[in-house]
Amino acid sequence: MEQAVCNGGGFAEVDLLKISGAADHIGAGLDLPNGFSSEVNKNLSMGAASNSQAKILYGPDGYILEDVPHLSDYIPELPTYPNPLQDNPAYSVVKQYFVDDDDTVPQKVVVHADSPRGIHFRRQGPRQKVYFKSDEVNACIVTCGGLCPGLNTVIREIVCGLHYMYGVRSVVGIDGGYRGFYSRNTIPLSPKSVNDIHKRGGTILGTSRGGHDTKKIVDSIQDRGINQVYIIGGDGTQKGAAVIFEEVRRRGLKVSVVGVPKTIDNDIPVIDKSFGFDTSVEEAQRAINAAHVEATSIENCIGLVKLMGRNSGFIAMYATLASRDVDCCLIPESPFYLEGPGGLYEYIEKRLKENGHMVIVVAEGAGQELIAESLSSSDQQDASGNKLFQDVGWWLSQRIKDHFAKEEKMAINLKYIDPTYMIRAIPSNASDNVYCTLLAQSAVHGAMAGFTGFTVGPVNTRHCYIPFNRINERQNRVVITDRMWARLLSSTNQPSFLRTKEELEDAKEKEEEPPQTQLLDDGCCHEKLTENKQ
Ligand SMILES: Nc1ncnc2c1ncn2[C@@H]1O[C@H](COP(=O)(O)OP(=O)(O)O)[C@@H](O)[C@H]1O
Numbered sequence: 001m002e003q004a005v006c007n008g009g010g011f012a013e014v015d016l017l018k019i020s021g022a023a024d025h026i027g028a029g030l031d032l033p034n035g036f037s038s039e040v041n042k043n044l045s046m047g048a049a050s051n052s053q054a055k056i057l058y059g060p061d062g063y064i065l066e067d068v069p070h071l072s073d074y075i076p077e078l079p080t081y082p083n084p085l086q087d088n089p090a091y092s093v094v095k096q097y098f099v100d101d102d103d104t105v106p107q108k109v110v111v112h113a114d115s116p117r118g119i120h121f122r123r124q125g126p127r128q129k130v131y132f133k134s135d136e137v138n139a140c141i142v143t144c145g146g147l148c149p150g151l152n153t154v155i156r157e158i159v160c161g162l163h164y165m166y167g168v169r170s171v172v173g174i175d176g177g178y179r180g181f182y183s184r185n186t187i188p189l190s191p192k193s194v195n196d197i198h199k200r201g202g203t204i205l206g207t208s209r210g211g212h213d214t215k216k217i218v219d220s221i222q223d224r225g226i227n228q229v230y231i232i233g234g235d236g237t238q239k240g241a242a243v244i245f246e247e248v249r250r251r252g253l254k255v256s257v258v259g260v261p262k263t264i265d266n267d268i269p270v271i272d273k274s275f276g277f278d279t280s281v282e283e284a285q286r287a288i289n290a291a292h293v294e295a296t297s298i299e300n301c302i303g304l305v306k307l308m309g310r311n312s313g314f315i316a317m318y319a320t321l322a323s324r325d326v327d328c329c330l331i332p333e334s335p336f337y338l339e340g341p342g343g344l345y346e347y348i349e350k351r352l353k354e355n356g357h358m359v360i361v362v363a364e365g366a367g368q369e370l371i372a373e374s375l376s377s378s379d380q381q382d383a384s385g386n387k388l389f390q391d392v393g394w395w396l397s398q399r400i401k402d403h404f405a406k407e408e409k410m411a412i413n414l415k416y417i418d419p420t421y422m423i424r425a426i427p428s429n430a431s432d433n434v435y436c437t438l439l440a441q442s443a444v445h446g447a448m449a450g451f452t453g454f455t456v457g458p459v460n461t462r463h464c465y466i467p468f469n470r471i472n473e474r475q476n477r478v479v480i481t482d483r484m485w486a487r488l489l490s491s492t493n494q495p496s497f498l499r500t501k502e503e504l505e506d507a508k509e510k511e512e513e514p515p516q517t518q519l520l521d522d523g524c525c526h527e528k529l530t531e532n533k534q
């Protein structure tokens with residue numbers, strides 16, 4: 001492994017992707033970088049390494065801390081102030097006001113007795129010292145990408161958290177996503193103006209795709225004297241936040257850049273789940289129920305529901321598991337085929353003969369390779385560079401109807417329901433509201449404590465500060481070799497659409513067509529994902 005560790009002074013290069021061998025360097029007796037407490041120093045005798053990508057510390061027994069940047073990493077001798085939270089009456093009964101600086105959260109909780117301690121993230125929460133005076137803070141909030149239930153709750157709780165916990169009075173909203181940084185006006189935000197916004201869907205700030213110009217955004221941050229930037233958005237947005245942070249650091253600005261992960265598709269890695277996901281799964285039940293009612297009221301009827309999920313089929317999977325009325329769930333990670341033994345048509349016919357009705361849930365990104373084979377494939381993208389998909393629900397409806405009409409095979413009825421935008425536009429439910437509050441407060445505590453270049457989120461239920469590079473290096477996707485997908489298959493009884501080893505060998509011997517579906521090492525069966533182009 002190419003790697004170096006620092007010796008007291010400047011950080012040396014480390015390649016985060018090659019971290020698997022990091023334990024080799026543990027206990028090398030190296031000095032600690034600034035910012036580590038004596039407790040950690042005394043107990044762990046860590047080595048440390050960092051570059052613009054990663055700030056990693058190694059401890060004994062395979063302990064690794066993937067830390068987040070701090071303003072003091074690149075601005076020397078920053079003054080600190082006592083945390084005003086210690087005078088907050090609401091918190092006076094709390095046993096311990098502040099999070100211990102040495103508290104970290106393990107990424108993996110299932111371990112063997114001889115496993116190395118593994119990767120950890122810094123625990124979120126208020127610190128004893130803050131790096132901003134209350135009246136010095138000029139914060140801004142921006143929302144980018146697609147809508148998601150809970151956006152307004154996060155906005156509300158950032159504004160209220162800054163105001164009530166830290167006495168911050170200057171908070172503005174950026175209008176309409178990243179491109180709003182270039183417009184003249186901002187939206188003033190106060191506890192009064194955001195008081196009941198959590199009861200509304202959407203985002204009061206507006207949102208957009210595309211239009212990210214790092215230099216212009218940081219110019220605007222600098223010109224407006226903004227020193228805390230809260231960026232709420234999905235995988236694309238967090239990539240944008242990472243480059244904003246890099247530019248802020250390059251210019252040496254005292255500006256904390258904080259990401260709050262928003263993704264209805266749950267496609268952001270590391271964190272347990274994203275806000276709005278629970279609400280979406282719950283709302284999807286209404287569409288599935290409607291499909292079930294239709295299907296059971298008419299002879300040989302199929303209710304087909306399309307749910308969101310561009311590359312990650314979590315909403316479809318969880319909505320299916322929750323409902324128990326679904327006979328087949330199709331997601332991008334598990335390609336399916338229509339014709340022949342083990343195919344979808346065969347399964348539909350069997351199900352209709354057995355039950356007289358059927359419910360199918362399909363994620364928007366499922367079956368795109370099949371559609372591309374039958375329709376002229378398009379390489380269109382949205383303004384952010386995300387591939388635009390064909391409507392799999394409509395396509396599948398037509399194919400199923402055509403198949404059963406052919407040679408008067410079977411008279412069927414099919415009702416197609418697309419509730420996707422209706423689901424996305426609702427306010428968050430109670431549990432997402434609480435979750436959004438924790439994310440927002442965690443972001444505020446982190447920024448006030450001088451941390452920067454991080455995304456907030458729960459890891460094994462404990463909220464953490466996660467460096468941008470960990471959030472941005474891959475997408476979270478359903479792993480079909482995990483037990484959750486097996487649970488789904490056993491609840492629907494649908495075919496797995498996977499050929500067994502024996503079937504593959506058999507097909508090879510008979511010199512048949514190569515299989516439509518093969519399982520890859522990562523448990524996915526998908527072509528390489530289309531990256532955002534920006
Ligand atoms: N790789 C990237 N670098 C910088 N900005 C990006 C990148 N990818 C997306 N963005 C910006 O992030 C914003 C939201 O991205 P998008 O993919 O539409 O939504 P989401 O963040 O919900 O995934 C857009 O304004 C887009 O320009």
Ligand SMILES: O=P(O)(O)OC[C@H]1O[C@](O)(COP(=O)(O)O)[C@@H](O)[C@@H]1O
Nearest residue numbers: 145146234263264265308309310382
């Ligand atoms: O029509 P739009 O606004 O481009 O949104 C469609 C996309 O937005 C999503 O709901 C969410 O995507 P992001 O989280 O990446 O914004 C996807 O499921 C869907 O493909």
Ligand SMILES: [Mg+2]
Nearest residue numbers: 145234235236
């Ligand atoms: Mg996205």
